[in-house]
Amino acid sequence: MNKVLKILIVLNDLDEKLKIFRDEKYRELFSISNKMVSTWEKKREREFKKLPVEIQDNYERLRKRYGFGLASVTEGSCNNCNQKLPTYIFAIKDPNKELNICPSCGIYLIL
Numbered sequence: 001m002n003k004v005l006k007i008l009i010v011l012n013d014l015d016e017k018l019k020i021f022r023d024e025k026y027r028e029l030f031s032i033s034n035k036m037v038s039t040w041e042k043k044r045e046r047e048f049k050k051l052p053v054e055i056q057d058n059y060e061r062l063r064k065r066y067g068f069g070l071a072s073v074t075e076g077s078c079n080n081c082n083q084k085l086p087t088y089i090f091a092i093k094d095p096n097k098e099l100n101i102c103p104s105c106g107i108y109l110i111l
């Protein structure tokens with residue numbers, strides 16, 4: 001698997017977790033302390049710094065626009081914009097070896 005894609009998957013998970021942590025009711029219900037949240041934030045920062053700078057900028061831009069920077073694929077369509085992806089993406093033996101971007105919305109894809 002592509003090295004950058006691997007980091008993006010971890011980062012996406014951490015960002016989703018931190019998004020849930022922003023909910024005060026959730027934190028109360030599951031006894032999530034501020035210390036725990038800051039531990040996750042630090043973990044997130046460490047992963048983020050592993051990305052090449054241009055990918056960092058793009059990922060943050062996508063998160064601002066769509067709420068996340070990485071999307072999966074269902075039945076050949078991007079799960080962010082729902083557009084059908086070009087077939088050449090799937091013609092490759094190991095499509096996740098490359099970092100793929102949806103031609104319609106620009107989000108990073110996990111195939």
Ligand SMILES: [Zn+2]
Nearest residue numbers: 078081102105
């Ligand atoms: Zn898309």
